[in-house]
Amino acid sequence: MHSFQGMRPARSPAELGLTAYDRRKLERALRQSRDARHFRRLLAIKLIAEGKAPGEAAHLAALSRPAVYFWLERYLTERTASALVDAPRSGRPRKAPRLTIQRLRRVVRTSPEKAGWASHGWTVPLLCTHLKRQGFEVSPRTLRRRLHEAGLAWKRPRYVYATAAPHPGQKKGALFAV
Numbered sequence: 001m002h003s004f005q006g007m008r009p010a011r012s013p014a015e016l017g018l019t020a021y022d023r024r025k026l027e028r029a030l031r032q033s034r035d036a037r038h039f040r041r042l043l044a045i046k047l048i049a050e051g052k053a054p055g056e057a058a059h060l061a062a063l064s065r066p067a068v069y070f071w072l073e074r075y076l077t078e079r080t081a082s083a084l085v086d087a088p089r090s091g092r093p094r095k096a097p098r099l100t101i102q103r104l105r106r107v108v109r110t111s112p113e114k115a116g117w118a119s120h121g122w123t124v125p126l127l128c129t130h131l132k133r134q135g136f137e138v139s140p141r142t143l144r145r146r147l148h149e150a151g152l153a154w155k156r157p158r159y160v161y162a163t164a165a166p167h168p169g170q171k172k173g174a175l176f177a178v
Helices: 020-032 036-049 054-060 065-078 101-109 124-133 140-149 168-175
Strands: none
Touching: 020 036, 036 054, 036 065, 054 065, 101 124, 101 140, 124 140
16 A cells, blocks of 8 residues: 655656556546546546656646545555546435436327327426426426436427518518509
């Protein structure tokens, strides 16, 4: 186990035990990372593996120096990019845990007309009302988040005028013909 407390930080990647294999592994993980925090941590460790000082790596990756030392120690202990991922955080339980992605998709696939509503398409407020009647009380904000999680797009309805006549001048002349 590496401990950076109270000792001179190692200057070279070799002194730290970082190898060319580690650099390649970190580069591959950087390309695949979709989480900003994970990406910054990977970047900092990769920069150190390339020979940058931990302080410089911290600056370039927008992390604090103590955070870089923490994640470097974690990486050197486990030798895997997944060691730099955030642990799942406990938080407030979901408001409507029974409203699963599959159930939401099933509801959205049916038309509002078939569900008894006088509408051609689902809107977030209408969907909230419909779900409330089915026993799933969710706020519009929560519903938008759940739609996003399900990979579904939502748009506000836009009211448009009927299309213009193809030849308005002729039509206008016909209306005012004497």
